[in-house]
Amino acid sequence: MKTFCVLRPTLLLVASGIFMMTSCKKSTDVAPTISPITPIISTTAVTGIATDKEVNDWILENMQTYYYWNDKIPANPDKSQTPGKFFTSILNTYNATSNPDGDRFSWIQESADALKASLNGETKTDGLEFKLYLRSASGSDVIGKVLYVQKNSPAAKAGLTRGDIFYQVNGQLLTVSNYQELLSGTSDTKTYTMAKVDATNTIVNTTTTKQTTAVVYQANPVFLDSVYTINGKTIGYFVYNQFVTGPTGPNDHTYDNQVDNVFSKFKAKGVTDLVLDFRYNPGGYVTSAQNLASSVAKGVDPSKIFYKKEYNETLSPLLLKAYGSDWFNGYFLQKASNIGTNLRSLIVLTTGGTASASELVINGLKPFMDVTTIGTTSYGKNVGSITIADSSGHIKWGMQPIVTKSFNTLNQSDYSTGFKPAIEVKEYTNEVWKQLGDVNESLLNTAIARITGAGRVAARTNSPTYEVSSSIERKAGGSNMFFSDRLPNAQH
Template identity: 55%
Template sequence: MRTFCVWRPALVLAVSGAFLMASCKKDPEVNPSDGSTVSNQEVNNWILSTMRDWYYWNDKIPANPDESLAPKDFFDSILYKFSEHPDGDRFSWIEESAEQLQAELSGESKTAGFDFNLYRTQQNSDNIVGSVLYVLPNSPAAQAGLKRGDIFYSIDGQRLTVGNYEQLLGASGDTHSYGFANFDASGKLVETNTTKQITSVVFQEDPVYKDSVYTIGGKTIGYLVYNQFVPGPNGSATRTYDQKVDAIFSKFKASGVNELVLDLRYNPGGDVQSAVNLASSISPVATNSTVFAKFEYNKSIMDYLRSEGVANQLNYNFRAKASNIGANLSRVFVLTTGRTASASELIINGLKPFMNVVTIGDTTVGKNVGSQTFTDTTGRIKWGMQPIVIKIFNSKGQSDYTGGFAPNTFKQEPLNLRQLGDISESYLGEAIAQITGTPNARRPADIQRVLPFVGSSLSRKAGGSNMFIDAPMPKIKRLQ
């Protein structure tokens, strides 16, 4: 036996798969540090060794996999796939560049600065439109005048169709022109001659998107739109975004907030410590000794940790925080969609033992497993991988949401999207109606979504459906 090397990890609840995933690396890979080449087999040896140690389903890895395959194909070949096993893996992935992977997990990527859903224009039509969900402040899209609710139907003069949308959305070059449509008085979607040119840049997303306080019907309602659990900007040792969340809850507390609406509809996951930080400002019971979540590794690791008497290191406790408003809350409303995942679901699952969690929207993804970032510490291999390594439970040992959390109140976003924070906006309006007990007072007239859903740019967000742990992993011994 030999002791594992332990590096600074990022443990995450992993993405469902990239939207327009890059192709795999050609053999050989050139190592720029010394000019030597790294063969596919060397990369695959590293992949296999790491996966046999850490993969949650390490006992399901084939005994003699084909190491002559290209690394991405090899990685895929040893997964315990959900498509073949109902208890299997939906979320592990690998990328050619570990540096790019780590930047994306910190919310930094090359982007135009907006996210969108794609729909067919009619039930049997091949034509597709994109509906803008939100625009990042100060991004190229914001500077071009894009806003939530805008509808685009073409890119660089070509109409989006089922056959070409992946190619057009993934086209080379940073600058593209988008053609827009709008709704006429009857609610019909009409193409216009309006175009906007947008140039993608490397951009750091601030996940703390919006916060507001409303006083309605004798209730003081705090509202937070939080789009990814990221502690701070890429490369920063300061947890800037966590501090921003703390400041918002301190403001909520000073304002006497007694109802909370947490908008996680576009949040695919993120940092575990950021999830603990957020939950610690919400839960009525949030002491340093109260368990928020528990992790479970593969059997060989768990057996070792138990033999060493350190399995309790896998518990994540709340933190006692001055910004906590839990004493004024009996419940929390969480807004969800089919893109709400992982660390967002951890918030729902982790708070349920301590308070009433009311969900409004659509069924969440169902990611109760987590992955860790692995890179080659020698620097020879440039790949980075994100295999599933844990399953997660709340303080009551509950982890029964692989099918997602079904909402208490089902809603789908309409086509005529109102701005986030507008009390007549579909989801927020529903929450306010339930809070104030006036069922019809805040429900706006929406153009209901009847167009068939095709996909979403949110699925390419590498931080998505992720849950990162910044603390070092427990040292274990290789069991071979």
């Protein structure tokens, strides 16, 4: 006989939050108030380490209830597999040809604690964010180029900076066959051997090395803000690298408050044109996206819809019956920091690392104002997930399944292949990259030219680039993030 218990979410509100699935020991653990949705849990003994069968039962039952594609779960999946393989086996797996609307994003981790910490920006890292490229089209050698360095991190203290290039890690050449092991291995200490771009725009090796040792690090997503006055335009520029409410979870609004302060500064300085730099922002809490968008949107108030959510056919009628149709909507907030009234233009800088909640902001703002994207095509994630974990501690695993699809107020959700930029600008491997915030940096320079009508951008050297991977895509368990906490504290 199954025992059902209260869902006590520790909502890591990403894109709205983290949803905790609790295990119960006895029915007396159940709170007296009954709600329409129940986390389905394994009722086997909650002492000791969970067996693979217990974990797989827990995975399956919760996925059958919450997974967006729960109608695609196999009728009789093989529970003899290890939990990681079992989870993968029941997904509605994406295939560009045969299943283009499938799942590219759900994932599972052995440690729910590590999963939750990473979603709040805390990881063990040296603070180096990088992209990996093939050195040439015909070879297997790989180089890493630094996208940015987290402030006060080991990488920053080692003197690494945006645009630096490395070709060896711990004395070994990076190749397509070993880069994952070298960059994601168990060793906390890494020695990077550097390369550089010479006067002929050729990447050449050096013997210079820089060493870092990873630490548990809390990244602040509010990375950089500036105001430029150019050709009579007052331009606000904001680099925001993850939608996170605060370092300790959804009830901590430290970072949201910092975002508000940025826009209050923009408002005080009379910003009339805005550049949002989301090029390295893989997503995060919907509530943080809602917060930021509410300081940008033109002519909005709390009656205007920022996003809509669609759930599976199991959850939707229960949510509708219990909470009404308004449950599926997220609204703009009333913000004293809103600069929308004075904005003449809004530009969002994007790359393939721009995903999820970043794209939610673009999609949610479009019905209210013109949004111009510059850079390269964004990732294409119009679906959201929740974090499912067992608060009793018996099951250590944590999973992040897709549970919802997002739309704007015009019911548009047509960005599963990403937002194609109005102006394409690439970050080439063989050019010297300017620092973020430098008005001659390629993407920002193009945005400023667009705003001021200059029609010219800084001279650049264009050559083919062969991308392999990115630390941005590796964040939060290797998946771009878009989380949602818009499910109730459910029980029954």
